Amino acid sequence: MPQSESELAARVALADKVAVAAALNLIEDRRPQSRPRIDALLHALSGARASGLDHRVGLTGPPGVGKSTLTAALAREYRARGKTVGVLAVDPSSLRSGGALLGDRARMAFDPQDDGLFVRSLATAGDTGGLSSAANAGVEVLAVAYDRVLVETTGVGQTETDVEHVVDTVCLVIQPGSGDVLQFIKAGIMEIPDVIVVNKGDHGKLAQRAAADLRGALERLRSAGMGGEPAVWNLPVLVTSARDRDGIDALVDTFEAHLAAVSGEAQLARRTHGRVAWAISLFTRRFGEHGVATLGGREALHEKAEGALAQGLTPVGAAESLGALYLAAIKAG
Amino acid sequence: MRTYAGHSTAAASNELYRTNLKKGQTGLSVAFDLPTQTGYDPDHPLSLGEVGKVGVPVSHIGDMRALFAGLPLDQMNTSLTINATAPWLLALYIAAAEEQGVDRKLLQGTTQNDLVKEYLSRGTYIFPPAASLKLTADVIAYTVNEVPKWNPTNVCSYHLQEAGATPVQELAYALSTAIAVLDAVQKGGQVAPSEIAKVVGRISFFVNAGMRFIEETCKMRAFTELWDRITKERYGVAEESFRRFRYGVQVNSLGLTEQQPENNILRIVMEMLGVTLSKDARARAVQLPAWNEALGLPRPWDQQWSLRAQQILAFESDLLEYDDLFAGSRVIEAKVAEMVDAAMREIKDIEARGGVIEAVESGYLKQRLVESNAARLRAIESGDQIVVGVNKFKETAQCPLTKDLDAAILTVDPKVEGQAVQAIKLWRAERDDQAVKAALAKLRATVEQGGNIMPPSIEAARAGVTTGEWGGALRDVLGEYRAPTGVSGARLDQPSGASSKESLEALRKRITELTQELGRRPKILVGKPGLDGHSNGAEQIALKARDVGFEVVYEGIRVTPEQIVASAIEEGVHLIGISILSGSHLSLVPQIVQTLRDKGLGHVPVVVGGIIPEADARTLEKAGVARVYTPKDFALSNIMGELVDLVAERARAHAAK
Numbered sequence: 001m002p003q004s005e006s007e008l009a010a011r012v013a014l015a016d017k018v019a020v021a022a023a024l025n026l027i028e029d030r031r032p033q034s035r036p037r038i039d040a041l042l043h044a045l046s047g048a049r050a051s052g053l054d055h056r057v058g059l060t061g062p063p064g065v066g067k068s069t070l071t072a073a074l075a076r077e078y079r080a081r082g083k084t085v086g087v088l089a090v091d092p093s094s095l096r097s098g099g100a101l102l103g104d105r106a107r108m109a110f111d112p113q114d115d116g117l118f119v120r121s122l123a124t125a126g127d128t129g130g131l132s133s134a135a136n137a138g139v140e141v142l143a144v145a146y147d148r149v150l151v152e153t154t155g156v157g158q159t160e161t162d163v164e165h166v167v168d169t170v171c172l173v174i175q176p177g178s179g180d181v182l183q184f185i186k187a188g189i190m191e192i193p194d195v196i197v198v199n200k201g202d203h204g205k206l207a208q209r210a211a212a213d214l215r216g217a218l219e220r221l222r223s224a225g226m227g228g229e230p231a232v233w234n235l236p237v238l239v240t241s242a243r244d245r246d247g248i249d250a251l252v253d254t255f256e257a258h259l260a261a262v263s264g265e266a267q268l269a270r271r272t273h274g275r276v277a278w279a280i281s282l283f284t285r286r287f288g289e290h291g292v293a294t295l296g297g298r299e300a301l302h303e304k305a306e307g308a309l310a311q312g313l314t315p316v317g318a319a320e321s322l323g324a325l326y327l328a329a330i331k332a333g
Numbered sequence: 334m335r336t337y338a339g340h341s342t343a344a345a346s347n348e349l350y351r352t353n354l355k356k357g358q359t360g361l362s363v364a365f366d367l368p369t370q371t372g373y374d375p376d377h378p379l380s381l382g383e384v385g386k387v388g389v390p391v392s393h394i395g396d397m398r399a400l401f402a403g404l405p406l407d408q409m410n411t412s413l414t415i416n417a418t419a420p421w422l423l424a425l426y427i428a429a430a431e432e433q434g435v436d437r438k439l440l441q442g443t444t445q446n447d448l449v450k451e452y453l454s455r456g457t458y459i460f461p462p463a464a465s466l467k468l469t470a471d472v473i474a475y476t477v478n479e480v481p482k483w484n485p486t487n488v489c490s491y492h493l494q495e496a497g498a499t500p501v502q503e504l505a506y507a508l509s510t511a512i513a514v515l516d517a518v519q520k521g522g523q524v525a526p527s528e529i530a531k532v533v534g535r536i537s538f539f540v541n542a543g544m545r546f547i548e549e550t551c552k553m554r555a556f557t558e559l560w561d562r563i564t565k566e567r568y569g570v571a572e573e574s575f576r577r578f579r580y581g582v583q584v585n586s587l588g589l590t591e592q593q594p595e596n597n598i599l600r601i602v603m604e605m606l607g608v609t610l611s612k613d614a615r616a617r618a619v620q621l622p623a624w625n626e627a628l629g630l631p632r633p634w635d636q637q638w639s640l641r642a643q644q645i646l647a648f649e650s651d652l653l654e655y656d657d658l659f660a661g662s663r664v665i666e667a668k669v670a671e672m673v674d675a676a677m678r679e680i681k682d683i684e685a686r687g688g689v690i691e692a693v694e695s696g697y698l699k700q701r702l703v704e705s706n707a708a709r710l711r712a713i714e715s716g717d718q719i720v721v722g723v724n725k726f727k728e729t730a731q732c733p734l735t736k737d738l739d740a741a742i743l744t745v746d747p748k749v750e751g752q753a754v755q756a757i758k759l760w761r762a763e764r765d766d767q768a769v770k771a772a773l774a775k776l777r778a779t780v781e782q783g784g785n786i787m788p789p790s791i792e793a794a795r796a797g798v799t800t801g802e803w804g805g806a807l808r809d810v811l812g813e814y815r816a817p818t819g820v821s822g823a824r825l826d827q828p829s830g831a832s833s834k835e836s837l838e839a840l841r842k843r844i845t846e847l848t849q850e851l852g853r854r855p856k857i858l859v860g861k862p863g864l865d866g867h868s869n870g871a872e873q874i875a876l877k878a879r880d881v882g883f884e885v886v887y888e889g890i891r892v893t894p895e896q897i898v899a900s901a902i903e904e905g906v907h908l909i910g911i912s913i914l915s916g917s918h919l920s921l922v923p924q925i926v927q928t929l930r931d932k933g934l935g936h937v938p939v940v941v942g943g944i945i946p947e948a949d950a951r952t953l954e955k956a957g958v959a960r961v962y963t964p965k966d967f968a969l970s971n972i973m974g975e976l977v978d979l980v981a982e983r984a985r986a987h988a989a990k
């Protein structure tokens with residue numbers, strides 16, 4: 001049934017599942033002729049619900065640590081607390097065939113009558129690393145419809161389109177005895193997560209020791225002047241067992257506490273920063289490094305994108321206007 | 334000799350058992366329906382269409398009483414094919430026997446009680462793997478002294494081969510399962526160390542035998558050798574009789590074909606040779622499938638034909654007059670040694686991964702099976718593996734045996750389900766509520782505290798607790814498990830032959846073009862509704878669809894029609910594929926189609942695959958199903974091509990509106 005984007009946005013705000021799905025279908029549409037409709041939808045969505053009510057949490061970590069089971073357990077806990085939940089499970093599997101198996105739903109037992117839970121898988125096959133523009137937009141759609149948005153993905157701190165730009169709270173999930181943390185510390189990206197979870201706590205002592213080691217390592221980083229801003233938020237390390245549903249309520253408490261600690265100005269700044277990154281990534285995907293150079297380098301591009309967003313453009317619209325600037329510069333040059 | 338039987342109601346099955354015993358059958362083998370196997374009562378929403386279908390529903394002691402009415406349980410040898418709810422059905426059996434005045438120490442029989450193969454192949458698991466292992470260990474610890482003639486577990490490699498396992502995988506995974514069970518019993522502390530040898534002696538196996546019958550002979554010799562070694566070295570069992578590899582066989586169903594089905598009787602005979610030729614590794618019991626299994630439920634005559642094959646081998650041939658035919662054969666011994674070494678390596682690898690339970694939870698084992706099965710199907714499609722009548726020698730005269738098959742296939746009266754729903758309501762209304770509540774509270778407390786499940790289950794059985802209530806109480810405490818599907822990590826198709834490579838590339842190109850037309854990649858949902866857990870077909874379709882370039886959402890087994898429709902909406906899919914093998918397609922599929930229409934998604938095409946008789950296929954098409962696929966559609970590439978066409982057609986028609 002053909003309908004305007006503003007009608008669609010209004011139905012999304014009412015958490016009408018068919019409308020939410022239709023909005024997600026639209027934002028996944030990569031045809032150039034669909035861009036104006038996506039822009040119109042995002043514009044309509046931004047006015048559809050008072051900002052600041054929703055909370056976006058990203059769960060990231062290496063494959064096999066139990067993120068899907070943890071996401072399912074968190075969704076259940078939020079529902080038990082009366083919060084509605086939208087889940088975006090981003091599948092990074094990039095295959096030569098372009099095909100993808102989106103397996104996450106298999107781990108989630110859910111009640112089909114529950115209007116307060118929505119799960120969507122999104123394949124990023126074909127994109128070079130990070131989240132796709134569709135994932136960015138997907139979070140915007142779900143955030144209008146649901147109180148809490150969970151984004152499940154792999155990869156953190158590698159490109160400007162990673163999960164930290166899409167969510168308010170980044171939760172790094174690792175498993176005991178994996179040595180993943182060492183890799184993150186070495187890579188110097190320990191400031192990115194807001195919460196660290198050692199999952200598979202059913203491994204008992206191994207999990208507790210991993211958590212203790214991690215807390216020690218973070219303490220040493222902090223005393224060396226690295227590892228985040230302890231004045232605002234002291235990076236907590238939790239142990240969960242998604243399988244046995246242990247530690248899930250404490251994790252949700254921690255997410256809520258983080259939301260309270262960073263809400264207001266800080267949250268707004270973070271979201272704005274994320275939207276800038278989104279607009280820039282859309283632009284660079286189309287026009288590449290040549291586009292960046294033509295518009296005066298990274299910093300200048302960043303300022304221009306900020307300006308466009310400040311005028312009320314959506315990231316998609318901002319990318320379009322940056323594109324227009326680039327094409328004008330090419331013509332003039 | 335016995336036949337695996339049970340259907341409709343406890344009373345009808347009782348009559349069947351009495352008839353079979355009169356014909357000279359020596360034991361009973363009870364088939365339970367899927368709700369009973371998965372811990373639901375007949376009035377649970379997931380039981381829809383499944384009550385009394387693949388076996389008998391047993392919901393409480395009243396049903397158990399009726400099932401064995403007039404059959405003296407101290408004289409019966411009863412095999413219960415039951416797994417997740419094995420402790421409960423054994424409790425009902427013990428309670429029913431005691432009502433007959435039979436001491437439980439006299440009871441003889443078997444509970445299948447092997448959960449690992451349920452996670453990997455058969456799908457009737459309920460609880461997480463570690464919790465399941467504890468329940469299995471409880472049954473073993475209880476029976477070793479309380480029901481000493483009972484075989485508490487029957488480790489199954491049968492279903493692993495049906496899921497695609499190679500002989501080495503079958504050896505390694507089954508033996509790793511037995512190791513996990515024995516380790517759990519040993520560590521659980523419920524059995525005295527001096528009694529472990531006795532426990533080892535009560536473990537039996539259920540094995541598969543396929544068409545490569547020389548290799549299968551070697552596999553059985555390898556099993557015997559490995560089990561002897563493991564029980565001696567790992568568990569220090571001195572008594573040779575306790576170390577004997579005791580096994581029964583059901584020969585392979587996977588290789589039976591829908592095309593020229595009369596050839597299957599020849600396959601069945603050869604498969605039987607693999608487990609009988611070698612005296613040192615001969616099966617204690619052999620069950621043969623019917624020649625027409627790939628077409629629908631076999632009739633009594635069809636089963637008789639298989640029984641006759643066995644009798645002719647045993648009584649007309651001279652096989653049983655000789656000692657082992659292969660002792661000293663260099664060819665056989667070299668092959669056995671090779672398999673023993675390879676299986677040992679795999680067993681050690683599983684141990685290094687933390688044991689079989691960890692390897693189930695991580696999805697490792699399932700993924701290996703899915704890959705093996707995919708390789709098998711690819712070899713058949715490309716012609717590298719010849720299947721007579723399927724990919725070679727396809728010309729055939731009309732088979733007189735299949736002329737009236739549609740009319741002759743057995744079906745269960747649809748009224749059975751409604752009657753069972755009424756009956757369970759009546760049962761609940763008439764029993765002592767206080768006693769039920771107390772029994773359930775005690776059951777729950779025992780599970781929470783980690784005590785042995787058997788004593789409170791027997792008390793609950795006496796109090797009139799139902800199968801669904803027992804399952805529900807344990808689900809509450811232990812949680813419900815959804816096993817890894819094994820498909821998301823499986824390796825991408827690398828076709829060998831030039832022509833199959835070409836067809837794969839052609840399909841990928843068409844999907845890329847369709848992606849440009851649709852604006853996003855075509856996405857399909859593979860759904861497995863109902864309680865049927867045989868997921869091989871669904872997995873292979875999901876895998877192939879991914880390989881040709883679809884985005885695929887596969888949710889695993891045991892979902893309701895409502896869940897499938899909800900997922901289809903949320904995921905924005907272009908097509909829904911449904912797989913059903915339990916025979917409940919006529920109840921479940923039209924419901925999915927109707928719910929889709931109600932939600933305004935009538936334009937999303939639905940296709941169905943499974944063991945679906947011709948007449949049912951027409952009914953489904955009338956109900957709005959776009960395509961019906963059966964086992965004879967073995968060329969997955971052709972199916973994929975049709976799915977691409979279907980998505981394109983429907984999307985264009987919908988866009989034009």
